[in-house]
Amino acid sequence: xxxxxxxxxxxxxxxxxxxxxxxxxxxxxxxxxxxxxxxxxxxxxxxxxxxxxxxxxxxxxxxxxxxxxxxxxxxxxxxxxxxxxxxxxxxxxxxxxxxxxxxxxxxxxxxxxxxxxxxxxxxxxxxxxxxxxxxxxxxxxxxxxxxxxxxxxxxxxxxxxxxxxxxxxxxxxxxxxxxxxxxxxxxxxxxxxxxxxxxxxxxxxxxxxxxxxxxxxxxxxxxxxxxxxxxxxxxxxxxxxxxxxxxxxxxxxxxxxxxxxxxxxxxxxxxxxxxxxxxxxxxxxxxxxxxxxxxxxxxxxxxxxxxxxxxxxxxxxxxxxxx
Amino acid sequence: xxxxxxxxxxxxxxxxxxxxxxxxxxxxxxxxxxxxxxxxxxxxxxxxxxxxxxxxxxxxxxxxxxxxxxxxxxxxxxxxxxxxxxxxxxxxxxxxxxxxxxxxxxxxxxxxxxxxxxxxxxxxxxxxxxxxxxxxxxxxxxxxxxxxxxxxxxxxxxxxxxxxxxxxxxxxxxxxxxxxxxxxxxxxxxxxxxxxxxxxxxxxxxxxxxxxxxxxxxxxxxxxxxxxxxxxxxxxxxxxxxxxxxxxxxxxxxxxxxxxxxxxxxxxxxxxxxxxxxxxxxxxxxxxxxxxxxxxxxxxxxxxxxxxxxxxxxxxxxxxxxxxxxxxxxxxxxxxxxxxxxxxxxxxxxxxxxxxxxxxxxxxxxxxxxxxxxxxxxxxxxxxxxxxxxxxxxxxxxxxxxxxxxxxxxxxxxxxxxxxxxxxxxxxxxxxxxxxxxxxxxxxxxxxxxxxxxxxxxxxxxxxxxxxxxxxxxxxxxxxxxxxxxxxxxxxxxxxxxxxxxxxxxxxxx
Numbered sequence: 001x002x003x004x005x006x007x008x009x010x011x012x013x014x015x016x017x018x019x020x021x022x023x024x025x026x027x028x029x030x031x032x033x034x035x036x037x038x039x040x041x042x043x044x045x046x047x048x049x050x051x052x053x054x055x056x057x058x059x060x061x062x063x064x065x066x067x068x069x070x071x072x073x074x075x076x077x078x079x080x081x082x083x084x085x086x087x088x089x090x091x092x093x094x095x096x097x098x099x100x101x102x103x104x105x106x107x108x109x110x111x112x113x114x115x116x117x118x119x120x121x122x123x124x125x126x127x128x129x130x131x132x133x134x135x136x137x138x139x140x141x142x143x144x145x146x147x148x149x150x151x152x153x154x155x156x157x158x159x160x161x162x163x164x165x166x167x168x169x170x171x172x173x174x175x176x177x178x179x180x181x182x183x184x185x186x187x188x189x190x191x192x193x194x195x196x197x198x199x200x201x202x203x204x205x206x207x208x209x210x211x212x213x214x215x216x217x218x219x220x221x222x223x224x225x226x227x228x229x230x231x232x233x234x235x236x237x238x239x240x241x242x243x244x245x246x247x248x249x250x251x252x253x254x255x256x257x258x259x260x261x262x263x264x265x266x267x268x269x270x271x272x273x274x275x276x277x278x279x280x281x282x283x284x285x286x287x288x289x290x291x292x293x294x295x296x297x298x299x300x301x302x303x304x305x306x307x308x309x310x311x312x313x314x315x316x317x318x319x320x321x322x323x
Numbered sequence: 324x325x326x327x328x329x330x331x332x333x334x335x336x337x338x339x340x341x342x343x344x345x346x347x348x349x350x351x352x353x354x355x356x357x358x359x360x361x362x363x364x365x366x367x368x369x370x371x372x373x374x375x376x377x378x379x380x381x382x383x384x385x386x387x388x389x390x391x392x393x394x395x396x397x398x399x400x401x402x403x404x405x406x407x408x409x410x411x412x413x414x415x416x417x418x419x420x421x422x423x424x425x426x427x428x429x430x431x432x433x434x435x436x437x438x439x440x441x442x443x444x445x446x447x448x449x450x451x452x453x454x455x456x457x458x459x460x461x462x463x464x465x466x467x468x469x470x471x472x473x474x475x476x477x478x479x480x481x482x483x484x485x486x487x488x489x490x491x492x493x494x495x496x497x498x499x500x501x502x503x504x505x506x507x508x509x510x511x512x513x514x515x516x517x518x519x520x521x522x523x524x525x526x527x528x529x530x531x532x533x534x535x536x537x538x539x540x541x542x543x544x545x546x547x548x549x550x551x552x553x554x555x556x557x558x559x560x561x562x563x564x565x566x567x568x569x570x571x572x573x574x575x576x577x578x579x580x581x582x583x584x585x586x587x588x589x590x591x592x593x594x595x596x597x598x599x600x601x602x603x604x605x606x607x608x609x610x611x612x613x614x615x616x617x618x619x620x621x622x623x624x625x626x627x628x629x630x631x632x633x634x635x636x637x638x639x640x641x642x643x644x645x646x647x648x649x650x651x652x653x654x655x656x657x658x659x660x661x662x663x664x665x666x667x668x669x670x671x672x673x674x675x676x677x678x679x680x681x682x683x684x685x686x687x688x689x690x691x692x693x694x695x696x697x698x699x700x701x702x703x704x705x706x707x708x709x710x711x712x713x714x715x716x717x718x719x720x721x722x723x724x725x726x727x728x729x730x731x732x733x734x735x736x737x738x739x740x741x742x743x744x745x746x747x748x749x750x751x752x753x754x755x756x757x758x759x760x761x762x763x764x765x766x767x768x769x770x771x772x773x774x775x776x777x778x779x780x781x782x783x784x785x786x787x788x789x790x791x792x793x794x795x796x797x798x799x800x801x802x803x804x805x806x807x808x809x810x811x812x813x814x815x816x817x818x819x820x821x822x823x824x825x826x827x828x829x830x831x832x833x
Contacts, residue, residue, distance in 0.1 A: 167555070173537055267542045
């Protein structure tokens, strides 16, 4: 198993480097550069100003040289400097990463737990009104754009009934500590996490339902019934466990998008996460910062793929590690 | 009047006077990249850092100079020597005294880092500090707008003791700005908020009144409206919310709206017309555009009646404005006739909207409709901000939306768009349209240094007439970005630069 993990990590590093090079060129193919953006925001900028900025950003160097310097930095685990924000990229990302992980992690947990629960219920009561209700709800949440759900949630819970805060990570200026702080953050977390969660929950519910109905028809389930096991035990131990494999695959894929995938939600709820950082870096052509976020996201995706493979094995011991 | 009545009067007056204390929550959009005003001149940077830094002068809504870090000033009779007396006893936020040496240093600093300051100081021959609290500027020749270049965004004072001998751009102090202003930098949670606190040693006694300011970073325009509606923020500076939300928010209880505080900047919007090639190179075609566009309707529908239809290159709030110029009222029939005269044959016209949100998008759609109505073949090109910057800087467009600040004087914010020395590829803030007219070049060159003011007035009136006749760009509106506040926030906008002048005089009614 250890050699399996080592091999996978080695491969991941090669993939990551390839991604860095690819991203480097992709970003620079977009028109405009950070110097122009900053001049634009300042409402003025003569040639001297632009030249100074370009020199500062390192844009006066030939492209291969810029790439060489960047890759050299990455290899020594240095993500570079964001000249726009006057801070090392790693610092900026580390500041934002916890908020994103909290948001998407919570959303992931909510969606997985409730998705599987509702999916299992729908399968168990297939064809009844409960099944129809769950299926229709899942379809609606799957099809509705995230930002619209977010805005409606704000309209209902913040503006109309005023139960939950509409933006931010915590109550600014309140200086809560201890439990009060945890509760404060939790209150801010509910709307954005549920917004993201609903979308994924819908997919998990649909997937679990379909997969369970499929497994229900298999011979070993008939055998279990013939043995006289109770229906609840059959559903939980025999059907659900086997039906979960495709759900794990899907969850593994989605876990990879957890870091970069919350741009819209973070924007609408002013959540100080990495998705927004990435989006702003893109609009400002803050190359180093944008590449840094890409590197971190890619590393996360690769890590989650590895974890998914490991989880597979524990869900289904028949799967073995290829040597 | 009896003694008792007098007493009552004075109590009433006292009850209405400024009160100390309180916290203001304001919106800042987008998040500034840095608060070091000498290095970064973004709008949001100026808005927040205008509380931290100060300039030598401030400006009234009529753009008359007011004391700032300089308590008085004199101008020599020939208009060449400006002598400033600095306020005594001013200290930086770290306790070090502010002196004339800091002013000298700031001038050097800004010449290196501040594009606009560099331009404003071209006529400067030398600057000297005969003593700790006196500064003498000597100009090569009289420069009319010189008295107008000292506001905090144009010439902020930079602490010499922190920056001297360092690499300005990488100085770690850039992240903890130190100024002389009414508020001090306290905390910045990137992506969430910036916190400023009262400067207890501020040089204007009894000010500021407010204890703390939180600037909230909320990236979504709808979410900013909601933040105000739900009472989480009290101040929405101009441009914080989409224009179509303004009427709704204005009707909320305890809400005050003002369009004041933009006199110095006078944001002036127009369409860059490519004077070099394509149909827009033809003067008749450009005039046709002016007649084809219904600017009154754009003002009423897109901008909810805010702002003013522009009559020419100068906004009506800035110096030497004249309305006595040729008029272009909405007249599609005239536009069609002019197009025919111009020999327009249906060539494609590439139009770039300004990618600054919904309001601008809608405006572009409206103008496209106007142009199509008179038979112009418009192709709308979608870009993001960096893409827009690049296309405009490289002159790769036919018609492009924009708006620029005018900085109170035609020599500072108007001439740069029309004189041929300002034609330079690679920057979107000069003579992008490529208009070149020796007569205009001469008028703006003379206007900047003519003396006294009456001579300038005459020159600029002439320049405005010629430009309006030539239509190098299609002037649209004098924009107005309303500041929306709770009515309990008093005295916020008092000068010609509005919220950017900081919260020094503001107070909260309890």
